[in-house]
Amino acid sequence: xKPFVKADAPVWQVRRLLEPGPIVLLSSAFExxxxxxTLGWHMIMGFEPSLVGCYVWDQNHSHQMIRKSKVAVINVPxxxxxxxxxxxxxxxxxxxxxxxxxxLTAEPGEQVSAPLIxxxxxxxxxxxADARPIERYNLFVFEVVKAHVATSPRWPxxxxxxxxxxxxxxxxxxxxxxxxxxxxxxDE
Amino acid sequence: xKPFVKADAPVWQVRRLLEPGPIVLLSSAFExxxxxxTLGWHMIMGFEPSLVGCYVWDQNHSHQMIRKSKVAVINVPxxxxxxxxxxxxxxxxxxxxxxxxxxLTAEPGEQVSAPLIxxxxxxxxxxxADARPIERYNLFVFEVVKAHVATSPRWPxxxxxxxxxxxxxxxxxxxxxxxxxxxxxxDE
Numbered sequence: 001x002k003p004f005v006k007a008d009a010p011v012w013q014v015r016r017l018l019e020p021g022p023i024v025l026l027s028s029a030f031e032x033x034x035x036x037x038t039l040g041w042h043m044i045m046g047f048e049p050s051l052v053g054c055y056v057w058d059q060n061h062s063h064q065m066i067r068k069s070k071v072a073v074i075n076v077p078x079x080x081x082x083x084x085x086x087x088x089x090x091x092x093x094x095x096x097x098x099x100x101x102x103x104l105t106a107e108p109g110e111q112v113s114a115p116l117i118x119x120x121x122x123x124x125x126x127x128x129a130d131a132r133p134i135e136r137y138n139l140f141v142f143e144v145v146k147a148h149v150a151t152s153p154r155w156p157x158x159x160x161x162x163x164x165x166x167x168x169x170x171x172x173x174x175x176x177x178x179x180x181x182x183x184x185x186x187d188e
Numbered sequence: 189x190k191p192f193v194k195a196d197a198p199v200w201q202v203r204r205l206l207e208p209g210p211i212v213l214l215s216s217a218f219e220x221x222x223x224x225x226t227l228g229w230h231m232i233m234g235f236e237p238s239l240v241g242c243y244v245w246d247q248n249h250s251h252q253m254i255r256k257s258k259v260a261v262i263n264v265p266x267x268x269x270x271x272x273x274x275x276x277x278x279x280x281x282x283x284x285x286x287x288x289x290x291x292l293t294a295e296p297g298e299q300v301s302a303p304l305i306x307x308x309x310x311x312x313x314x315x316x317a318d319a320r321p322i323e324r325y326n327l328f329v330f331e332v333v334k335a336h337v338a339t340s341p342r343w344p345x346x347x348x349x350x351x352x353x354x355x356x357x358x359x360x361x362x363x364x365x366x367x368x369x370x371x372x373x374x375d376e
Binding site for chain 1: 201205208210232233243271277278318321324325327329345348349352354357359360362364367368370373374375
């Protein structure tokens with residue numbers, strides 16, 4: 001896969017890509033090691049600051065790496081990467097360097113030590129904003145501190161997991177109902 | 189809209205509909221009043237018990253109703269309801285009975301006092317499992333105690349919000365990559 005050409009985006013705009021619920025790749029680094037995991041359980045939790053909650057099971061190798069480094073990158077893959085996304089979820093960073101194994105291009109973060117995945121449509125650099133919900137819920141509350149988004153196409157075709165090996169692929173993007181919104185609910 | 193014919197489903201299967209990230213309608217009831225709100229910020233947080241986290245802003249009328257009644261129903265609308273979904277988000281239960289205003293059929297819950305919306309593809313009856321994350325994050329951690337899912341079609345066409353009046357409509361559902369999954373990651 002060819003890396004996407006990306007531009008900076010306002011951090012509050014991460015909702016445009018994350019709120020529809022795509023599978024993401026969460027990348028991390030700690031003490032010279034790097035890792036990436038497939039993640040389906042996440043949600044927007046605020047705009048200012050730009051907060052995203054991610055569920056990272058404590059059995060995942062990434063859990064301790066992120067807990068200790070306090071940073072991660074949320075990367076949004078497109079449908080063209082679906083096989084790799086599944087394969088990443090099938091193995092553990094305990095055993096392999098997944099960047100090497102799957103030919104992913106690691107780019108350095110500007111704000112965080114975790115690597116970006118160049119082949120993904122977007123990468124959001126995150127700092128752990130609150131470690132308290134981790135113990136009870138494996139919930140990492142991240143603040144997005146830098147957003148990199150592909151300049152084309154306008155919207156990516158993302159994959160959304162239904163469980164049991166079934167994916168929904170994102171369909172049409174439409175402003176058909178935009179005129180019904182109260183003006184204060186729109187961006188401008 | 190005609191109500192869907194529904195059957196009971198195992199509560200852990202809510203991921204099949206919620207994990208892809210659709211807009212949902214959250215219905216509630218408290219002291220003779222009922223309400224429904226449009227909600228985009230939610231995530232699966234566990235299977236056993238079946239947990240779903242929902243962000244309900246403290247300015248929403250539903251916030252106090254759910255906090256006090258400790259129950260709610262997560263309803264999954266299809267694209268045919270998109271206009272109504274937007275209109276529900278445009279007004280407040282402080283001013284109107286939205287069930288009446290939008291011609292929604294309220295069905296009694298089996299396990300909870302909040303009403304189901306018959307016109308939605310699925311309805312998940314929820315009990316508030318943990319009130320602690322509400323104060324800091326407006327995060328309601330619900331346990332799904334009963335799941336009602338339409339028997340047809342196999343998968344609904346759901347709407348997924350991108351912000352700024354733009355929706356993504358769910359596309360193809362495919363098992364194309366299922367053979368790549370480790371057997372222990374599938375349901376059986």
